[in-house]
Amino acid sequence: MAPxxxxxxxxxxxxxxxxxxxxVIFSLRRDLGVGQRTRVASAETERRGxxxxxxxxxxxxxxxxxxxxxxxxxxxxxxxxGTVIPLGASPLLLGRAQEANLVLDDDYxxxxxxxxxxxxxxxxxxxxxxxxxTFIDDAxxxxxxxxxxxQRIRIGKTVMELRP
Amino acid sequence: MNALAxxxxxxxxxxxxxxxxxxxxxxxxxxVLALGVTALADYLVSSSVGASSNDTSWITHVxxxxxxxxxxxxxxxLWAKYADPFILPVVVALNGIGLAMIHRLDLASTSAAGSNxxxxxxxxxxxxxxxxxxxxxxxxxxxxxRRFTYVWLAASVVLLVLPLVPGLGAGTIxxxxxxxxxxxxxxxxxxxxxxxxxxxxxxxxGSKRDLILLAGRKIGPLQLPRARDLGPMLVAWAVALGVxxxxxxxxxxxxxxxxxxxxxYVATGRVSWIVIGLVLMAVGAAxxxxxxxxxQRRVNVWLNAFDPSVYEAKGGSLQIVQGLFAMANGGMxxxxxxxxxxxxIPVAKSDxxxxxxxxxxGLIGMLxxxxxxxxxxxxxxxxxxxxxxxxxxxxxxxxxxxLALQFFVVTAGVLRVMPLxxxxxxxxxxxxxxxxxxxxxxxxxxxxxxxxxxxxTGGGTLSTTEQGIIDRKVEAxxxxxxxxxxxxxxxxxxxxxxxx
Numbered sequence: 001m002a003p004x005x006x007x008x009x010x011x012x013x014x015x016x017x018x019x020x021x022x023x024v025i026f027s028l029r030r031d032l033g034v035g036q037r038t039r040v041a042s043a044e045t046e047r048r049g050x051x052x053x054x055x056x057x058x059x060x061x062x063x064x065x066x067x068x069x070x071x072x073x074x075x076x077x078x079x080x081x082g083t084v085i086p087l088g089a090s091p092l093l094l095g096r097a098q099e100a101n102l103v104l105d106d107d108y109x110x111x112x113x114x115x116x117x118x119x120x121x122x123x124x125x126x127x128x129x130x131x132x133x134t135f136i137d138d139a140x141x142x143x144x145x146x147x148x149x150x151q152r153i154r155i156g157k158t159v160m161e162l163r164p
Numbered sequence: 165m166n167a168l169a170x171x172x173x174x175x176x177x178x179x180x181x182x183x184x185x186x187x188x189x190x191x192x193x194x195x196v197l198a199l200g201v202t203a204l205a206d207y208l209v210s211s212s213v214g215a216s217s218n219d220t221s222w223i224t225h226v227x228x229x230x231x232x233x234x235x236x237x238x239x240x241x242l243w244a245k246y247a248d249p250f251i252l253p254v255v256v257a258l259n260g261i262g263l264a265m266i267h268r269l270d271l272a273s274t275s276a277a278g279s280n281x282x283x284x285x286x287x288x289x290x291x292x293x294x295x296x297x298x299x300x301x302x303x304x305x306x307x308x309x310r311r312f313t314y315v316w317l318a319a320s321v322v323l324l325v326l327p328l329v330p331g332l333g334a335g336t337i338x339x340x341x342x343x344x345x346x347x348x349x350x351x352x353x354x355x356x357x358x359x360x361x362x363x364x365x366x367x368x369x370g371s372k373r374d375l376i377l378l379a380g381r382k383i384g385p386l387q388l389p390r391a392r393d394l395g396p397m398l399v400a401w402a403v404a405l406g407v408x409x410x411x412x413x414x415x416x417x418x419x420x421x422x423x424x425x426x427x428x429y430v431a432t433g434r435v436s437w438i439v440i441g442l443v444l445m446a447v448g449a450a451x452x453x454x455x456x457x458x459x460q461r462r463v464n465v466w467l468n469a470f471d472p473s474v475y476e477a478k479g480g481s482l483q484i485v486q487g488l489f490a491m492a493n494g495g496m497x498x499x500x501x502x503x504x505x506x507x508x509i510p511v512a513k514s515d516x517x518x519x520x521x522x523x524x525x526g527l528i529g530m531l532x533x534x535x536x537x538x539x540x541x542x543x544x545x546x547x548x549x550x551x552x553x554x555x556x557x558x559x560x561x562x563x564x565x566x567l568a569l570q571f572f573v574v575t576a577g578v579l580r581v582m583p584l585x586x587x588x589x590x591x592x593x594x595x596x597x598x599x600x601x602x603x604x605x606x607x608x609x610x611x612x613x614x615x616x617x618x619x620x621t622g623g624g625t626l627s628t629t630e631q632g633i634i635d636r637k638v639e640a641x642x643x644x645x646x647x648x649x650x651x652x653x654x655x656x657x658x659x660x661x662x663x664x
Contacts, residue, residue, distance in 0.1 A: 006211070010500030013204045014525065017532040020197050020257055024250050024539055027190060097374070099554055111374045129640065 069121045070149045070162035078158030079105045087162075091117035094155060095128075108132045108156025114141070122146045123162060125153060132156060184619040187249040188241050194253035195237060199230050202260025205501055209268040212502020219271075221282070225263055228286055229256055232293040239297045243304055244614035248547055251613065254540045255591060255606050259289055259599075261533065262592035264501065265513075265521055272507035281513050281594045288596035292603030299607045306611045309363055310555040313371070316364035317400055323357040324407040340413040340586055352597035354416050355588075359605055361400060362423060362562035368396060369431035370555040377432050397428070405448070412458055415573055415585030421445060422569045423562060430561045431554075459583075466583040483510045487519030487578050498526025513594040515586055518578045533592075534575075541568045544609045550616030560612045563605050 073092070075083040085092065085102055092101040095113035104113065110130040117124050126144035127134040134141040135154040147153060149162045206222030233256045240247050267282035303309065309316075326344050327333040334343035334350055343350050369376070376393050404420040425441040452459040461479065468474045469481035469488075476482075486509040493504060506512050506520035513520075522530050541564050548560025567590050574593075577584035588598035 006208075007500065009204065009208055010503070011497070013201070013208060013501065014497065014529050014532070016197075016201050016204055017257075017261075017525075017529060017536075020194070020201055020253070021532050021535045021539070023197060024194060024254065025535075027194075028250055028539075028543075097554070099557065 069118070070123055070147075070164055072163050073102070073116065073160055074163050075102070076152070076159045076161060078156070080158060087116075087118070087123065089118060091115055095130075102160075104155060104158050106156040106158050109158065113155055116147070117144075122148075130155075184246060184617065186241075186245040188237060188245060191240070191249035191252055192234075192237055194249065195230075195233050195256060198253040198257035198260065199226055199233065201257050202226055202229055202264065205261055205264035206267065208501040209264050209271070212268065212271070221267060222264075225260070225267070225282075225286060228290055229260055229263075232290055236293055236297055239300055240610065240614075243300050244611055246614045246617040246619075247610040248543050248613035248617070250539060250543050251606060251610055254536050254543075255603075258533070258536055258540070258591040261521070262517065262589075262594075263289065265506075265517060265524070265592070266594050268502055268524070269507055269513050269520065271502075272505075284596060285594050285599070288599045289603075291596075292600045295600060296603045296607035296610075299604055300611060303608075303611060306556055306559060306608060306615060307553060309559075310367045310370065310553075313364060313367040314396075316360045316367065317396060320357045320360040320364060320400065321403050323353040323360065324403060326353045327411060328407065336412075341411040342413050342416070352595070354411075354413065355595075355597040355601035356604075357404075358416075358419065358423065358566050359563070359601060359608070361404065361420065362427070362559060362566060364400060365397070365424065365427040366555050366558035366562055369427060370553075370558050373431050373554065377434075397424075400424070409452075409456070412456075413586065414452075414459060414462065414583075415577075415587035418573055418585065419566065419569045419587065421448075423565060426565045427558055427562050431558055462583040462585070466580060469580060483516060484578070484580060484584055486510065487516050487522075488580065490519045491522035491579075494523040494526045496527050498522075498524050498529050500524060514588060515574065515584070515593065516578060517589055517593045518575050521592070522578075537567070537571050537590075541565075541571075543613070547609055547613030547616050551612055552615065556612050556615055560609060560616075563609050563612075566605065567602070 069087075071087055073085045073087060075081050080102070083102070093112060093115055094100055094102045094104060094109075095111050096104055096106065096109050097111040100112065109132070110128070112128045113130040114128055114134045115126045117126070123146070124144045125134065125136065125141060125147045127141045132155075135152075136145060136147060137151050138154070147162055149164045151161060153160045153162075203222065203226045206225045210219040210222040233252065236252055240252070263282060263285055266285050270279045270282050273279045327342050329344075332344045332346070333341065334345040335341065337343055342352050342354050344353060345351075372393055375390075401421070401424050404424070405417055409417070421441075425438065425445075428437050428441075453463065465474055465479075465481045465484065469484050471481075474480045475485055490504065490506055490509055493499065498504070501524050504523040506523045509516045509519055518530075521533065525533070544560060544564030544567065548557050548564065551557045551560055570587050570590050573582070573585055574587045574589045576582045577587075588595045590602045591599065
């Protein structure tokens with residue numbers, strides 16, 4: 001092969017390897033943020049926040065016919081009081097475990113204490129076999145149970161509620 | 165988004181139904197690009213000096229890699245369609261570049277025996293990809309592996325001890341006793357032990373994390389776990405290091421120890437573990453320096469590489485220095501594939517493949533290769549981050565770090581950042597066992613990433629209940645164990661924990 005062609009091919013190879021690297025980096029750029037889910041959820045809250053001051057009439061009708069789904073979980077009391085977690089479409093794990101979505105720094109909470117998950121337009125709370133139990137309005141949870149906005153969820157010393 | 169406003173109650177459903185892209189087509193596109201890289205590398209090698217004019221092996225390489233890569237892509241479509249789309253193309257590209265380099269060194273080799281390494285590498289690549297597909301097909305969901313905690317421990321111990329069994333062990337090859345021979349096959353069981361050890365650490369730490377974190381006494385700022393919680397971990401660690409001392413394989417010892425530290429740190433998030441680990445490592449390193457001749461020699465070779473007496477000594481720094489010369493010869497853009505003299509480096513195909521590639525691809529090419537590794541490792545860790553179960557998180561991190569540590573230890577050795585130790589550069593270096601093990605490792609990573617990116621079942625009752633049952637079992641076991649642990653156990657309010 002002609003030396004010139006060979007040299008060109010050699011440089012072409014270096015270029016091609018870099019093309020591969022750059023194409024990969026370019027196509028994963030939107031994935032670089034941690035947790036697509038949290039981003040979807042926060043974008044959702046943002047949109048709702050913008051919507052809130054001027055609710056569309058159609059939306060008002062919908063609210064009358066059925067309760068609006070909760071959009072955030074607010075911690076009212078306990079070590080994490082004041083925390084607001086936007087609710088997306090994915091379930092939340094509550095507990096002391098580090099992988100929980102709401103990490104409760106609460107001596108009376110278990111590692112994987114309870115799970116809050118959406119179904120239809122409602123959120124359900126399920127106790128995951130915790131040691132000290134989960135309470136909705138002071139009634140202990142025995143199975144997965146729907147939670148309405150305004151009901152008080154208690155885990156140990158932590159009290160939370162859903163807000164629309 | 166108007167749909168959300170007008171139809172609020174079903175808004176949640178709408179969002180759930182938005183399909184998560186599987187990105188398998190993107191994977192296919194990147195795979196074609198990776199095959200292009202492989203093809204060009206192989207073609208350059210085949211048309212270089214030393215090859216016969218009608219060397220068509222590059223076609224074979226590309227066809228085999230392409231067909232099997234497509235096979236993996238299709239099986240991902242079938243069984244793990246949300247798997248990460250970047251892992252497979254990157255691995256195929258690395259494997260292809262390695263294959264081309266090995267073939268290039270085969271061509272330069274004068275002895276007949278040393279000239280078919282590429283064929284065997286291609287064979288093991290194929291076997292590895294088939295194994296990856298089979299693993300995917302059998303396992304489907306990485307969480308099933310969580311149940312076999314002590315099977316993984318036993319398997320690791322057996323795999324690590326095998327080379328020492330008389331009759332099976334192949335004796336000392338290149339200063340390390342890590343091979344077994346069955347018939348005409350020789351195998352490095354330690355390569356597979358790294359996967360089983362990661363599986364053991366992940367499933368053990370995943371279920372015992374709270375106990376390790378919370379039970380036990382506190383001394384100053386350090387919270388020490390109870391001995392029996394840590395027992396199996398220490399057994400695994402001692403066996404890994406003990407056997408490796410007897411097998412004289414420093415590289416694997418560093419890798420196992422690093423894996424152990426990373427996983428326990430990721431599981432507990434305690435800096436005290438890093439402190440304890442570094443102290444243990446310092447003690448181990450000092451002991452190895454004092455009592456083990458070959459470690460001493462390696463450190464000496466590393467520090468005084470350019471001393472003529474060290475250079476000329478048997479087992480001296482010839483290898484490292486030749487590697488450095490080769491990379492210096494390559495310079496910025498390299499000599500081009502087939503244009504350099506990487507065959508002058510001892511063991512250019514396996515341990516020193518980084519230097520061989522460095523000569524022919526130059527700094528620019530090597531940085532691209534390093535980038536490919538970075539992408540691979542970061543995708544593995546990304547999968548671990550996204551995994552929904554602690555076992556998946558730990559396993560993903562562990563497997564990614566196995567790749568990272570291997571690559572770092574070899575590359576740092578070749579670049580004289582730390583003493584050179586014998587480890588295979590993942591996917592690049594010649595070595596059947598390592599290739600097989602790494603392909604299996606990649607298939608596990610793909611499964612974890614599928615699990616991480618898979619759209620949530622929306623807390624659907626089935627999966628929640630299932631997970632709830634598993635959790636309940638774990639909690640019950642934990643409560644039982646904590647019950648006979650007395651005060652300070654995590655099931656009780658921790659106010660009594662301090663005076664345990």
